[in-house]
């Protein structure tokens with residue numbers, strides 16, 4: 193009798209367990225179904241909303257190489273491309289303070305930073321421009337196309353005044369930029385474009401140590417006070433200045449320490465290539481700190497980075513989404 197009761201109790205427990213298991217299964221199936229429905233319908237952005245996330249491109253295996261200049265067609269389009277390249281190599285001759293077309297910029301040439309006309313590996317080349325734009329940019333909080341991106345560099349790196357959409361010079365530079373990246377497949381990030389990032393330091397970058405690096409490795413060309421040296425034509429730089437009134441302003445990419453340090457480590461002293469750097473990471477960060485602690489032209493940046501949570505860590509002007517000071521954002525360290 194007693195054992196029969198226990199038997200029934202056990203059976204009841206098993207039944208309970210079974211029904212419990214069943215309800216879990218049903219619950220799971222419903223959840224899965226709901227999730228699939230949400231993914232299926234929610235995955236498509238509604239047509240009224242702009243797509244503002246850039247699809248991360250796949251990196252190519254081979255280092256990008258620019259097409260040969262002999263591939264520029266011998267027709268009107270080719271003439272425009274050639275004029276565009278000429279403008280990028282000798283910007284100041286046409287658009288500098290003594291420029292023959294109009295004096296709208298500070299005397300630098302695009303190729304002072306976009307080395308070898310924007311074709312050098314990790315020399316801020318133009319490989320990713322033709323296929324990478326228009327794209328959403330957090331700095332402006334807008335969609336940016338190629339002409340607009342050129343104007344951004346004119347207003348910041350060349351501390352100048354933007355060109356008009358219908359200016360021949362803007363059209364020509366855009367034609368060159370599109371031609372130089374013409375063989376890059378859409379959706380791929382050409383290897384060696386932009387700058388090669390260097391590791392962060394675990395201390396702030398130090399302008400005083402940087403001055404020693406500058407004196408040792410840079411003054412020979414850029415000058416003890418960064419005064420630079422003019423070409424014999426008196427219209428463009430043989431050695432461009434790094435700070436002072438004739439150089440990039442505080443809104444330029446190079447005013448951010450990480451960009452400057454990465455650019456310099458893999459390109460300077462002039463002739464350096466990314467596979468045989470001369471400076472150590474520390475020297476590159478410190479010289480960046482020195483150069484960007486020296487005077488640069490100012491720019492109204494109040495409309496930049498409208499979403500402050502998207503400011504890069506080394507953007508040196510507040511307000512910030514975190515508690516760090518402008519000093520720490522400018523010089524680091526960037527990790528705790």
Ligand code: HEC
Pocket residue numbers: 280283300301302303304305306316317318319320321324341342345346349350365369385386387440444445446451
């Ligand atoms: C003082 C240095 C400097 C000068 C001079 C300069 N730029 Fe730039 N440019 C930069 C930096 C830095 C970037 C950002 C690179 C990065 O984020 O990897 C950039 C980015 C660009 C880009 C976008 C590249 C990309 O891969 O998205 C274009 C296009 C461009 N510049 C065109 C020009 C043109 C045209 C000129 C001359 C009218 C010019 N730049 C002059 C420093 C400069």
Ligand code: HEC
Pocket residue numbers: 301303304305307308405406409410411412413414430431432433434439440446456460461462471479
């Ligand atoms: C042998 C000469 C030489 C030395 C040494 C040299 N540079 Fe340069 N640098 C150049 C030249 C030339 C350019 C412009 C490249 C062009 O137009 O093709 C340049 C361009 C630059 C630029 C971009 C343009 C600008 O004016 O902002 C930076 C930044 C720079 N150098 C930093 C440095 C730093 C930092 C050092 C020292 C670590 C250094 N360079 C050492 C010759 C030199």
